[in-house]
Amino acid sequence: MPEEARALSDRQLKRPSLSAVGLTKVYRTGEVVVHALRGIDMTLYESELVVLLGPSGSGKSTLLNILGGLDRPTEGQVFFDGTELTGFTESALTRFRRDHVGFVFQFYNLIPSLTARENVALVTEIAPAPMAAEEALRLVDLGNRLDHFPAQLSGGEQQRVAIARAIAKRPRILLCDEPTGALDSKSGVLVLEAIQQVNEELGTTTALITHNAIISEMADRVFCFADGALSKVRTNEEKRRVSEIHW
Amino acid sequence: MAPLDRKLLRDLWRLRGQVIAIAFIVASGVGVLIMSLSSHEALEETGAAYYERYRFAQVFAEVKRAPLSLEAAMARLPGVQVVETRISQFAVVDIAGFEEPVIARLVSIPERGQPLLNRLALRSGRWVAPGRVDEIIVSEPFAEAHGLKPGDTLQAVLKGNKRTLTIVGTALSPEFVYTIGPGALMPDDLRFGVFWMGRDALEAAYDLEDAFNDVVLSLLRGSEPALVIDRLDRLLETYGGVGAYARKDQVSNWFLSNELEQLRSMSRILPTVFLAVAGFLTNMVLARLIAIERIEIGLLKAFGYSNVAIGWHYSKMVMVMAGLGILLGWAIGYLLGQINTEIYGDQFRFPFLLYRPGPSSFAIGAVVSLAAALIGAAGAVKNATRLAPAEAMQPPAPPSFSKGALSDSRVGRFLDQPSRMIARQLLRWPLRSFLTASGIAMAVAVLISSLQWFDSIDEMAEVHFFQAQRQDVTVGLVDAEDGSVMHEFATLPGVQSVEAQRIVTVNLRSGHRLHRGSLNGLPPDVRLQPIYDATGRELPVPPGGLVLAEKLAEKLDVVPGESVWVEVLEGRRPHVEVPVVALFDTYLGMPAYMELAALNRLLLEPDRVEFLDLLVDEAQQVELFAELKDLPEVAAVMLRRAAADTFHETLGRTLLIFVSFFAAFACMLAFGVAYNMARVALSERGRELATLRVLGFSRWEISYILLGEVALTVLIGLPLGCLAGFALAWLITSTFETELYRVPFVIDADTYGLAIVIVLVSTIVSGLLVRDRLDNLDLIAVLKTRE
Known part of the structure; x- marks a missing residue:
């Protein structure tokens, strides 16, 4: 159903998808207290692609984990489509991840015993309305590597399989934590292109963490983090194609 | 540090x-x-x-009656250290409140203190007093079985006279570590006991003044029992000696x-x-x-x-x-x-x-x-x-995987991805999977080979006491009597059928091989205690010649067609060469059979019987027992059901307790293997499983992947374990043979089942313990770094 997805993207609805209100996260390890997040308010709209930028330890990953239902805030609330995620039980959160969220990790975390197609099928088997595994892989330009095992794929290819696995369920939200962190720039470009394409074709709300400021040029908006707080939010007047970005 | x-x-x-x-x-x-x-x-x-x-004495001999003066002659035999003559008799005992007849072996002791040999360990009470003819010391197990203590009395028939005896003490003796009644296979403390009585009292009761009918010897260090026995036999022959024997053939010691x-x-x-x-x-x-x-x-x-x-x-x-x-x-x-x-x-x-x-x-x-x-x-x-x-x-x-035959097979196509992960994980490291499965298999095998003993013992009891024997009661007579005595017993209350047997003590000799045992004479139409092969076959009683237990034939190294020398150790002590005509397999003892009439001819005696097998109407059992207690010719009464019970009880207290310990250890082993397998699998797969949780798999779904691998390994291990258990049990039972019994190789389906259940339960408990850890996987760590 790419037409339908494209129509959604074209409409550019400014409907909130995920929003955070007053998020605070405090870690206590022994006697050390770490304030990972200090009162974050933010909203991600449908179909938009945002980049979270900031140095290590600035709280971006913690925020992403909370938004994706992997972690709970110490204070504050998260809303998805108007429903409060922060009140969910453990199994409701699992349900939320299964039905609505796609994750891409820095280390691809593919299952070595399954082929590319089967790694994707792992998710499509449990999702309510997935696309075919082959279709997801063609979307990331891996239509010719369907039956390869992770050990037979390059790092960039493995990361694109991970993206295909994340988007095959047609998630409402795609969360990517440093997806290019372990890749050379050429592979990195291919991976980002895949993410951009998915965002445009499926209209998936996408949040992407990076250290690399140049990458932020592909985003609709850029959230800059420092010391657990939002230091700046910037809207890109003109989004750039990944192919135009070099680092 | x-x-x-x-x-x-x-x-x-x-x-x-x-x-x-x-x-x-x-x-x-x-x-x-x-x-x-x-x-x-x-x-x-x-x-x-x-x-x-x-x-404890080293040489034992029984005679009909020998004069005390023979003591000096025996003491002079080369190699002899100490001579102790005694009087020993069997008697039927009546204990108030116990219906069945009880047999006692009466053994004389000096009134003034411990005998020189086979001393008693006095456990309670005191020694018999000189001049008191009604005092006895009873064997402790017998006293305990009946709740008897010093001061209590009981009735016994001594040479046809009913006497009231007073218990003055209880004791143990190295001679009766195993107190086994005549013809019994296992100690039965309710129905057989040893009574020690003053020498003078027993002499008087059995008219054996200045005489003895039992002698025990100890030997000088380094002297050969066989030589002493030979000389002793010659000395005692004229006094009705039944053949002396060494400690190794003494019943209690042999058991x-x-x-x-x-x-x-x-x-x-x-x-x-x-x-x-x-x-x-x-x-x-x-x-x-x-x-x-x-x-x-x-x-x-x-x-x-x-x-x-x-x-x-x-x-x-x-x-x-x-x-x-x-x-x-x-x-x-x-x-x-x-x-x-x-x-x-x-x-x-x-x-x-x-x-x-x-x-x-x-x-x-x-x-x-x-x-x-x-x-x-x-x-x-x-x-x-x-x-x-x-x-x-x-x-x-990432380890290399290949799709293998499974993926494209019809079954493979229907597998979901988690099941495919399980299958590929196992097939990727076949050796490791096999070793883990064999770990489980070993646990199963050890369990089977331990638990299998229960089956073997049941089989032994079933064959020996229920299939091979059909009589309810066996009566032993004081002396061999004319066959007409059967008619007398046939008229006793409840007796439906009577069959005769004769059992004589013999040496069976083939070349230099010797077995001291008994020879059973059976009537040709025997039905109550036939010659029963363990495979379920009944052998006909041949008109002449011997039928031997296979184990006995092996000991004597003879096969059917060859012959053995039968040296009868009682009566006229004939030595005759008799052909072996057939062999049969038994689990218990090493019996030898021949036809009753042929045995009597061999003994140079007319139609004589010594044991009577009775088929009894259960309703009249009590009356029968009451009559048997008063019959002077009855020396022993053996109940088949009681013998089967004591067999179970005895083995239950010894062998089975040992086996239970083994089974407990096997459970421990099974748990150790199963838990480690699950834990190692968790360590190896933890990251994958956390990834799946992030992707939206529930706890149960990832448990399926981890525990599915464990379960599949266990499923492979179980049949392997049954096979290995079969082999191990066979190995153990086949190396396990004594003269007393051969352990049949029997494994019931239940035993396989129980072993499998124990291993499954160990695995499930381990699985639950590990699953608890799955619930606490750190999902965030997965997103960041490698372990």
Whole structure:
């Protein structure tokens, strides 16, 4: 159903998808207290692609984990489509991840015993309305590597399989934590292109963490983090194609 | 403390679940070994000390009646040290409140104190007083079985006269470690007891003044019993001697040696299997455990630790794990050895117990377990240290998989991805999967070979007491009598059928091979106690010639068609060469049969019978017993059902307790294997499983992947284990043979089932313990770094 997805993207609805209100996260390890997040308010709209930028330890990953239902805030609330995620039980959160969220990790975390197609099928088997595994892989330009095992794929290819696995369920939200962190720039470009394409074709709300400021040029908006707080939010007047970005 | 040692302690704490599971495996091997060897050692030592301290005789002989003056002649025989003449008789006893007839063996003792040989261990009360003809000391087990104590009285028929006897004490004797009644296979303390009575009283009761009918001898050190026996026989021949015999043929001692021998094979074979299995499992588990430590090993190398230092570090880790198991095994083995010894000591009625386990079993257990653990760890450490540090610190490259035949098969196409993960994981490392499955298989096999004893013993009892025998009561007569006595018994209340038997004591000789035993004469149309082969076949009683138990033929080294010399040890003591015409298989004893009339001809006697098998109407049993107690010609009454019960009870108290310990150890082993398998699988797959949780898989779904792998391994292991258990049980039962019994190789379906259930339960409990960890997987860590 790419037409339908494209129509959604074209409409550019400014409907909130995920929003955070007053998020605070405090870690206590022994006697050390770490304030990972200090009162974050933010909203991600449908179909938009945002980049979270900031140095290590600035709280971006913690925020992403909370938004994706992997972690709970110490204070504050998260809303998805108007429903409060922060009140969910453990199994409701699992349900939320299964039905609505796609994750891409820095280390691809593919299952070595399954082929590319089967790694994707792992998710499509449990999702309510997935696309075919082959279709997801063609979307990331891996239509010719369907039956390869992770050990037979390059790092960039493995990361694109991970993206295909994340988007095959047609998630409402795609969360990517440093997806290019372990890749050379050429592979990195291919991976980002895949993410951009998915965002445009499926209209998936996408949040992407990076250290690399140049990458932020592909985003609709850029959230800059420092010391657990939002230091700046910037809207890109003109989004750039990944192919135009070099680092 | 060096940082590496601190790391060691913390690692051990972190891995405590596995440390305990490995300790269990090691402990089960070591514990079984120590328990078995130490209790066997203790019983042998106790037995020897008992014989020594209470001066157990070395040569025994019975006569009809010999004058006391013969004592001096016997003492003069070369090799003889001490001579003790006695009077020994069987008597039927009537105990108030106990319907069935009870048989007592009356043995004379000097009124003024302990005999020179076969001294008594007085357990309660006092010695018989001189001049008191009605005082007796009774064997302790008999007293306990009937709740008798000094001061109590009972009635006994002594040479046709009913007498009231007063118990003045209870005692044990090295001569009656096993108190086995005439014709019985197992001690039955309710129906057979030993009464010691003053010599003068017994002389008077049996008209044996200045005479004796039983003599025991001890020998000078180094003298040969056979030579003494030969000379003694010649001396006693004219007084109705039944043939002297050495200690090794004395009934109680023979049973005791058989029991000890059986314990010995048990304490050799099963523990060896256990220790080997435990060693194999320790080896396997530790190899996988260390393989997971690869990154830490890389890190240590990067810091500049040498391979030797790292090897030593992990050796220490392994030694602590194995060491804990060894200590645990020592403690459990020592404790259970002591308990086991006490149970046997109670069974054997030793007046004291010496439990002083030597160091050898402790050392063997420790060395084998440590070596198995170190060898297992060494391979894995060597693999890990071979890598360059940088490479070792990297997460291992994704292992190569191939689709294999499964994926494209019809079944394969229907598998969902989690099931495919399970299948590929197992097929990717077939050797490792096989070894893990064999670990489970070994646990099953050890369980089967332990539990199988219950089946074997049931089979023995079933064949011997229920299929081969149909009489309800066997009556032993005081003397062999004319066949017409059968008519008298046929008219007793409730008796439906009477069949005669004659049993004579013989030496069977073939070349230099000799067996002292009995020869049973059966009527040609025998129905109540036929010659019954263990395979379920009844052999006809041949008109002439012998039918021997296969084990006896083996001992004599004869086959059908050959002949053996039958040397009858009673009556006119004929020596006749008789052909062997057939063999049959039995589980118990080593019987020899021939036709009753042919036996009487061989004895040069007319139609005589000595034992009567009775088929009895149960409703009239009580009246029959009452009459039997008053018949003067009755020397012994044996009940088939009681014999079967005591057989079960006796073995239940000894063999089966031993076996239960083995089964408990096998459970421990099974749990150790299953838990380690699940834990190692979790360590290896933790990251994958956390990823799946992030992707939206529920806890149950990831449990399926992990526990599915464990379950599939177990499913492969179970049938393998049944096969291995079958082989192991066969090996054990076939090496396990004494003159007393051969253990039939029987494994009931239930036994397989029970072994499988025990292993499954161990696996499920382990699975639940591990699943608890799955619920607490750190999902966020997965997103960031490699372990």
